[in-house]
Amino acid sequence: MPGPIDLHAHSSVSDGTESPGELVAAGVVAGLGALAITDHDSTAGWDQAIAAAAGTGLELVPGIELSTQLDYASVHILGYLVDPADADLVAATAAIRSERLHRAESMVRRISVDYALSWDDVLAQTTPGATVGRPHIADALVARGHVPDRTAAFQTILHWQGGYYRPHEAPPPVEGVRLITGAGGVAVIAHPGARGPQRVLSDARMRKLVDAGLAGIELDHRDNPPASRAHWSDLARRFGLLTTGSSDYHGAGKPNRLAENTTSPEVYAAIVARATGSRPVRG
Template identity: 70%
Template sequence: MARRAYDGEVSLHPSDPQALIDLHAHSSVSDGTESPADLVAAGVAAGLDVLAITDHDSTAGWVPAFEAAQGTGITILPGMEVSTQLDGASVHLLAYLVDPAHPGLLAETEHIRAERLHRAEAMVQRIAVDYALEWDDVLAQAQPGSTIGRPHIADALVHRGHVPDRSAAFQSILHWRGGYYRPHLAPKPLTGVELIVAAGGVPVLAHPGGRGPDRVFSEKRITQMVDAGLAGVEIGHRDNPPASRERWADVAERYGLIVTGSSDYHGLGKPNVLAENTTTPENYARIVELGTGSNPFVG
């Protein structure tokens, strides 16, 4: 598959071995609080050399991010975070350098976004029985075209005064044990890897210690994903406890996987800070060399 071209030259890797590279950040296209342009500005202010825009199941923020990066010197790595599920656990895959027009990936992510919307509506209906909350409250917290999900419900609950912040909402009302939770349908991780690879992308398992993958990934399942094209694992992440980092570092060594570190920045939506975890230029170069669906954009 030929690379899709964007205006601007392509950089395989920064020449500075101390380059700051953050490969996981969200804009208001999904559940971040900053527009793609403001996200890029935040990356520049943080001194980043490379910033990946990885909104949930959407590439809609790419072009605005490229436009904002023009002339700043920062490189934008286009990506997204694909939602999958396995044995009831939410498993996220970072998909770098995919072809944003690939029919298979487009169809699956559109389906995931539609399911997220239905799930959010159903949860709001349940919550509204016990709390003053309306669907319009949730819509008011999202930008037009955003992938609406639980973070927007959390922001609506904050706005209504039911909880002090988004984190408190997830620890109480929106917790899966809170009585209002509703699971959403998503493909299995193996299918997600196959779709990303088919779209010319580079699949990296996101924060495996944070949302249940540790308990659902047997050695057999890991091997299946690697055989299907899983290229890396995000080990440097605040949600990965030490034991999880050790486990996945061993997995990465045994299978020759790319190791990444990232902030998972959401603006004011999470306490995560840009560049709190970073990726080495060598591992970034491996991602760029593998991706065939799109190019990094050099501002």
């Protein structure tokens, strides 16, 4: 397959700034061979992305980034090529999106005591059907002039120690892996070197994830520092896990750029061979 393979990108269906169609167009401009759309807890952008990929030569990989939680730490599980109609997955993602919405509303109420910010301000930063979360609150804070950009919002007002933060409920990682594999998908831990996963994913807990069907670890990612990559690379070897690389692209929402980290063709082929829920779509 010509072109790099980027297996982690977001559209405006979750917290990216580009529509699914615009995300695909960005992938084409970046010269990608394959691109995964992995919106948070939603497959609602798949159809638009698939339609946009038609005739481009880009291979679109339908996916999802499932929210899970362990010891109050957020652990995200990428699910590639799931069946979007799987009843258990549909029910779980609907519940997670509802919880995300209530959490966001609660945080806005707290913030509005000290800053001029309303729920309508947040909704103005979303698209219909989007998974509403902290990034949309950040965009509303930017629009109101309280912070210069999303990064500043997350470093100050939206920081977990900022006084306005509220944790959200989500299934444990083992259940997330089971949901993805039960829907015929391939489960990969997203950016495990980030603060939350690095803190809570011990070897013993990783064994439970592997036993539940975990297939891989997103190793090459800007949130995994070099020392962390060495740890997770060794763990992947010991547990026989695939290792991927991805950008975690969010359009203008993050500095991450498409193809800044990529997945090897061999690992990508192994993911596709393992999946039974859906297939990549060649544009």
